[in-house]
Amino acid sequence: MLISVCIGSACHLKGSYDVIDKLQELVEDNNLGNKVELKAVFCLGNCQNGVSVKINEEEHIYSVTKKTVNTFFEEVVKPKLTE
Numbered sequence: 169m170l171i172s173v174c175i176g177s178a179c180h181l182k183g184s185y186d187v188i189d190k191l192q193e194l195v196e197d198n199n200l201g202n203k204v205e206l207k208a209v210f211c212l213g214n215c216q217n218g219v220s221v222k223i224n225e226e227e228h229i230y231s232v233t234k235k236t237v238n239t240f241f242e243e244v245v246k247p248k249l250t251e
């Protein structure tokens with residue numbers, strides 16, 4: 169799975185790096201380093217609702233913040249890994 173996190177200016181201001189750091193930590197803690205790749209990308213066209221995160225080539229853009237990143241990981245990332 170490829171998780172792309174927007175580091176465009178709007179998302180950057182909303183804490184892209186906190187989201188990336190936290191995701192990295194969650195991936196490591198769950199021993200998913202061989203299944204999940206994290207990538208920083210530029211504007212995903214969803215600046216109003218940043219931090220914008222995309223999974224693989226899906227159309228859907230997720231809005232993730234430092235506060236919701238744990239839930240995002242548990243409820244979106246993990247289930248998708250077992251699909």
Ligand code: FES
Binds near residue numbers: 216
């Ligand atoms: S800056 Fe992140 S979607 Fe535009």
